[in-house]
Amino acid sequence: MSAKTKLAAKSIGENIATWRRLYGLTSQELADKANVSRATISRLENGDPSVSLETFLNACRTLQTLNAVVEATDPYQTDLGRARADQALPQRVRSRHR
Template identity: 45%
Template sequence: MTLDLNPKVRVAAATIGEDFAGWRKILGLTAAQVAERADITRDTLRKLEHGDPSVSFSAVLRVARALGILDTLTDALEPLNTDLGRARAGLLNRKRVR
């Protein structure tokens, strides 16, 4: 599947893929182990680690969980962890839960 993506999105996908591969290596896990733990194929993991943006969001989240970095990922995206997010928290229809 070929996606017509902005170059910044392509670079981000490649960087994120490299980071996932890096975590796998730092943890001393094989691709087969991570794929099994994430309940995906080794081919899907290879695509993710090589920056293929067609990999499903679900697969990305499952790999993050398998690597033990799902909380790190969700914390990085939490708007209330930023000054701007806290300043505009009223625009969010939720409270910070921690």
């Protein structure tokens, strides 16, 4: 795993922990709402990249950051994605994202 990936996982984990504290949740409460163990939330908050995407997304849903995560990965939110969509994607795919 690259250093950049490790750093990103650590930063994301720290952000999740900060959001949890801002909402006044314990790690056990977040775990219960995300349908995982407290140990799994601890791994997520400590930047363990082997935590499942489902766990990450459930935590984001609980912390009301899910839409921001989805938007951050939406290529149509970027100039490049919008510019290339007309060239690279079939019409039926392009029309869903406008």
